[in-house]
Amino acid sequence: MTVTKEKKVIGSVVITAERCKGCGFCVEFCPTHALKLSEQYNSKGYHPPVLISRELCNGCDICGIVCPDFAIYGFMKKKK
Ligand code: SF4
Numbered sequence: 001m002t003v004t005k006e007k008k009v010i011g012s013v014v015i016t017a018e019r020c021k022g023c024g025f026c027v028e029f030c031p032t033h034a035l036k037l038s039e040q041y042n043s044k045g046y047h048p049p050v051l052i053s054r055e056l057c058n059g060c061d062i063c064g065i066v067c068p069d070f071a072i073y074g075f076m077k078k079k080k
């Protein structure tokens with residue numbers, strides 16, 4: 001018999017698009033491939049990242065660690 005535990009914690013990110021310079025480090029280093037660069041431009045002409053799916057993000061904050069401009073961070077929160 002297989003017992004599947006329901007995920008009680010989900011991850012999410014906060015993105016400050018205006019600080020982003022579109023380097024793509026966050027997209028490249030995200031271990032779950034939860035991010036992509038947006039089609040949209042910020043006011044500096046760069047493509048900031050967007051979350052592809054909340055389900056993919058585990059809140060590890062690797063994106064925040066690698067971002068040179070403090071434009072993104074990840075966090076964990078309890079699932080409702
Ligand atoms: S918090 Fe972790 S899983 Fe979520 S987008 Fe950032 S690097 Fe990816």
Ligand code: SF4
Nearest residue numbers: 020021023024026067
């Ligand atoms: S690592 Fe930071 S500056 Fe680079 S694309 Fe991601 S959010 Fe933008």
